[in-house]
Amino acid sequence: MIEFTVNGERRELVEASPSMPLLWVLRDHLKLTGTKFGCGMGLCGACTVHLDGVAVRSCQLPVAAVAGHHITTIEGLSPTEQHPLQLAWVAEDVPQCGYCQSGQIMSAAALLNTGAAVNDDSIRNAMSGNVCRCGTYGRINKAIKRAASAPKEA
Amino acid sequence: MTNLSRRLFLKQSATVTAGLAISFHLPSGIAATPGDFEPNAWVRVLPDGTVKLVVHKHDSGTGTQTALAACVAEELDVNPMTVQVITPENPFFEAYIHPVWKVFSTGGSTSVSLEYDRLRMAGATARVLLIAAAAKQWKVSPDSCTTEDGHVLHGASKRSLGYGELVTVAAHLPAPAKVTLKDPAQFKYIGKLRHKRDAAAKVCGRFKYSIDVLLPEMLVAVIQRSPVIGAKVLSVDSIAALQVPGVRKVIAIPGRPDVLGGNLEGVAVLADNYWAAHQGRAVLNVQWSESPLAGFDSDELAKAQIAALDDKTAQRITAMTAGDVSAQWPNAAKLLEADYRMPYKVQNPLEPICITAHIKGNGITYWGGVQVPSSALEAAETVCKIAKDKVTINELVSGGSFGARESKYWLFEVAYLAQQAKVPVKLMNSREDEMRALFMHPATLHRAKGALDAEGRLTALQLNAVSPASPEQWEPGYFERPDKMDYSTTEAITAWDFAYRAPHLDLAWVKHESNVPSGWYRSVSFIPNVFAVESFMDELAHGAGQDPLAFRLANMKDRPRHVAVLKSAAERAGWGQSLPEGTALGIATNQGYTSFIAIVARVSKQDGVTKVDKLTCVVDCGLAVSPGGVEEQIYGGLMWGFGHALFDRLDIKQGRVVQSNFHEYRVTRMSDMPATDILVLDGEPSKPGGVGELGSPSVAPAIANALFSLTGVRQRSTPLTLG
Numbered sequence: 001m002i003e004f005t006v007n008g009e010r011r012e013l014v015e016a017s018p019s020m021p022l023l024w025v026l027r028d029h030l031k032l033t034g035t036k037f038g039c040g041m042g043l044c045g046a047c048t049v050h051l052d053g054v055a056v057r058s059c060q061l062p063v064a065a066v067a068g069h070h071i072t073t074i075e076g077l078s079p080t081e082q083h084p085l086q087l088a089w090v091a092e093d094v095p096q097c098g099y100c101q102s103g104q105i106m107s108a109a110a111l112l113n114t115g116a117a118v119n120d121d122s123i124r125n126a127m128s129g130n131v132c133r134c135g136t137y138g139r140i141n142k143a144i145k146r147a148a149s150a151p152k153e154a
Numbered sequence: 155m156t157n158l159s160r161r162l163f164l165k166q167s168a169t170v171t172a173g174l175a176i177s178f179h180l181p182s183g184i185a186a187t188p189g190d191f192e193p194n195a196w197v198r199v200l201p202d203g204t205v206k207l208v209v210h211k212h213d214s215g216t217g218t219q220t221a222l223a224a225c226v227a228e229e230l231d232v233n234p235m236t237v238q239v240i241t242p243e244n245p246f247f248e249a250y251i252h253p254v255w256k257v258f259s260t261g262g263s264t265s266v267s268l269e270y271d272r273l274r275m276a277g278a279t280a281r282v283l284l285i286a287a288a289a290k291q292w293k294v295s296p297d298s299c300t301t302e303d304g305h306v307l308h309g310a311s312k313r314s315l316g317y318g319e320l321v322t323v324a325a326h327l328p329a330p331a332k333v334t335l336k337d338p339a340q341f342k343y344i345g346k347l348r349h350k351r352d353a354a355a356k357v358c359g360r361f362k363y364s365i366d367v368l369l370p371e372m373l374v375a376v377i378q379r380s381p382v383i384g385a386k387v388l389s390v391d392s393i394a395a396l397q398v399p400g401v402r403k404v405i406a407i408p409g410r411p412d413v414l415g416g417n418l419e420g421v422a423v424l425a426d427n428y429w430a431a432h433q434g435r436a437v438l439n440v441q442w443s444e445s446p447l448a449g450f451d452s453d454e455l456a457k458a459q460i461a462a463l464d465d466k467t468a469q470r471i472t473a474m475t476a477g478d479v480s481a482q483w484p485n486a487a488k489l490l491e492a493d494y495r496m497p498y499k500v501q502n503p504l505e506p507i508c509i510t511a512h513i514k515g516n517g518i519t520y521w522g523g524v525q526v527p528s529s530a531l532e533a534a535e536t537v538c539k540i541a542k543d544k545v546t547i548n549e550l551v552s553g554g555s556f557g558a559r560e561s562k563y564w565l566f567e568v569a570y571l572a573q574q575a576k577v578p579v580k581l582m583n584s585r586e587d588e589m590r591a592l593f594m595h596p597a598t599l600h601r602a603k604g605a606l607d608a609e610g611r612l613t614a615l616q617l618n619a620v621s622p623a624s625p626e627q628w629e630p631g632y633f634e635r636p637d638k639m640d641y642s643t644t645e646a647i648t649a650w651d652f653a654y655r656a657p658h659l660d661l662a663w664v665k666h667e668s669n670v671p672s673g674w675y676r677s678v679s680f681i682p683n684v685f686a687v688e689s690f691m692d693e694l695a696h697g698a699g700q701d702p703l704a705f706r707l708a709n710m711k712d713r714p715r716h717v718a719v720l721k722s723a724a725e726r727a728g729w730g731q732s733l734p735e736g737t738a739l740g741i742a743t744n745q746g747y748t749s750f751i752a753i754v755a756r757v758s759k760q761d762g763v764t765k766v767d768k769l770t771c772v773v774d775c776g777l778a779v780s781p782g783g784v785e786e787q788i789y790g791g792l793m794w795g796f797g798h799a800l801f802d803r804l805d806i807k808q809g810r811v812v813q814s815n816f817h818e819y820r821v822t823r824m825s826d827m828p829a830t831d832i833l834v835l836d837g838e839p840s841k842p843g844g845v846g847e848l849g850s851p852s853v854a855p856a857i858a859n860a861l862f863s864l865t866g867v868r869q870r871s872t873p874l875t876l877g
Contacts, residue, residue, distance in 0.1 A: 034359015
């Protein structure tokens with residue numbers, strides 16, 4: 001049995017094999033489908049979640065490795081769906097197909113969590129592991145800057 | 155998800171034709187939901203005031219749902235951002251047939267440009283009926299009534315009724331004889347939209363894609379397709395696969411070479427979830443036959459393509475002609491000749507192809523992003539002998555298409571698996587499958603030849619575009635058309651899309667089939683054709699000792715919109731002004747989908763590193779229904795073009811696709827993307843042009859031209875080397 005926390009809720013996993021990537025545990029066992037499958041090799045970032053607040057690629061993380069840790073998915077980023085990044089994403093109308101955006105937002109949230117200065121360089125560094133095929137990079141850049149300058153969520 | 159009740163639309167005979175208001179009105183009594191007001195295929199008003207607008211086009215992230223809903227909503231006078239927007243209850247209602255292609259399909263950047271007029275008519279017709287219902291109730295003239303945001307108003311008596319309160323009366327009124335559309339000056343939404351409807355759901359993980367479909371008893375299938383293109387299954391050893399926990403079945407899928415665009419052979423592993431299916435496939439042991447393509451090597455393709463140029467038996471179809479080019483070659487002051495090449499490319503939507511199907515009784519239901527409903531019909535009919543009226547589609551927005559979802563092999567595969575498994579089957583591609591799924595953008599070779607006179611004027615231009623036929627798999631019989639033309643292969647080199655005029659012109663398509671399946675890809679043949687034309691125009695300009703912008707303008711006749719975007723882009727990018735040391739500009743342009751674009755690329759070399767600094771882009775797409783949507787489509791197109799210029803390349807060696815995932819097939823990332831400056835001109839307000847595929851084709855030649863200007867080295871095949 002593997003125990004870990006997902007979005008603040010303690011989960012016990014009995015059925016899944018310890019080598020099953022966290023991505024598929026989240027999607028197929030816990031029915032948290034906001035985290036997406038894009039490449040299965042940690043190359044596109046669609047599956048990005050937070051492990052104790054740090055962005056990780058869940059398709060490359062065996063579920064056994066998260067035992068005892070705190071996982072946050074896009075569904076748990078904000079209880080009200082009003083995280084400054086989510087509001088900024090809507091204000092800038094970022095998503096086209098939207099499929100990569102859960103991962104993009106989780107990577108951006110991890111950047112904001114570090115407290116580092118938000119500028120073109122830090123955004124590029126934090127976000128270049130996340131592929132968007134529609135072409136939303138310009139608006140993502142604007143949205144992160146908007147969120148970084150927004151008042152903190154209540 | 156519930157199985158939506160079938161509509162009765164197919165049974166009625168009234169056809170829907172743009173411009174004829176009366177034909178929009180369906181006879182009363184056929185509405186599927188008693189009590190609702192359903193005046194046509196796109197408008198539903200419920201007694202409680204709920205307004206539902208039907209969008210019958212697939213949205214793969216291009217914002218068509220918002221833009222098309224806005225066309226109806228504008229004339230109906232409701233807010234397109236707050237009313238409900240639904241996909242068709244029955245996607246096979248004849249009103250939803252593509253007006254040009256005559257099938258149920260989305261593509262070709264046509265959704266807004268071709269549906270604009272009739273969707274406005276649909277909204278306007280419904281509005282006239284609702285006004286008539288209110289006027290009847292109030293016993294006033296309809297002319298004295300107005301509408302505002304879902305209400306009919308009578309100003310003189312200060313009365314107002316919501317649309318929902320009028321549905322019972324409106325549903326029984328005769329169709330209006332004529333309908334007047336709004337003056338564009340009165341538009342509240344068209345031309346003003348800055349947001350799409352679905353952003354909020356897409357930023358919190360709630361939005362459901364094909365991959366998120368979950369049904370009781372559903373099995374997840376992955377397919378082992380032949381590693382060498384075109385091989386057949388000799389034997390399957392499934393013992394190890396079936397021992398993987400969660401794996402339920404292994405099913406061999408017969409190929410359908412009899413179907414144009416049909417699936418090749420494969421072996422499916424069906425399991426309780428994706429991970430189990432994936433693991434099962436990894437230990438599946440399939441023996442494959444020899445394939446006729448086992449010796450195919452994409453590096454060798456150019457030789458065969460060049461041979462086709464000299465092959466008298468090759469089919470050479472003229473796309474545009476004037477005068478007699480061959481008579482000009484001996485008289486030329488200067489002759490230029492050049493070959494351009496582009497490699498195979500793959501679409502790679504970020505959501506790999508995924509589709510769920512379930513056969514129950516004598517019907518089939520699909521769940522997923524089905525871009526071409528006609529292909530779903532064809533699969534059901536061909537594979538399962540299911541009648542057309544027993545096919546249901548629960549249509550979802552897809553995580554990108556770029557042409558990938560215009561293929562049909564996966565619909566055939568899932569129909570077969572659903573029939574065999576007798577439970578709902580969700581077929582999922584992995585990224586590796588997506589890279590190797592075939593139906594990719596074909597590799598091409600173009601040979602250009604041009605003659606300049608002593609004054610540097612272009613007197614003769616010849617272009618031979620060597621390429622397979624792109625739509626052959628989809629349009630049986632197209633080659634028997636009187637003009638023998640494949641319009642999807644000759645984009646940008648026919649009379650209406652080719653920008654330049656010389657006294658002697660000979661532009662042609664040389665049909666050369668490699669037998670590697672090819673498919674649709676965002677911007678299709680504009681990509682190689684524009685790369686060749688715009689690179690060669692640049693070579694001619696330099697050959698003539700002229701400025702590349704001035705040379706282009708001098709060789710355009712009666713093309714004011716084209717000239718305007720070129721001049722505007724050049725001015726914004728600082729064309730002709732002095733540039734910093736180690737910096738250069740390149741320009742290119744194209745027209746398509748009744749829209750125009752010009753792009754200036756700025757490149758620089760500093761400390762030994764060459765890079766693309768900026769893409770400046772000016773667009774005239776006529777009326778931009780959703781200006782925010784147009785801007786993002788162009789940005790996406792620029793990104794795609796940047797990828798064509800520097801990254802996109804799929805290799806085939808000994809019949810096998812070489813690249814497997816994003817570590818081997820590079821796609822554009824945020825760190826790659828240059829700065830952009832996009833200006834959308836206020837175009838002709840009466841009609842929108844297409845934009846989804848407008849942005850990419852000119853990028854690669856603009857960058858190649860800039861690199862030539864910077865380095866003096868002409869690059870004629872992509873991906874380009876920055877050096």
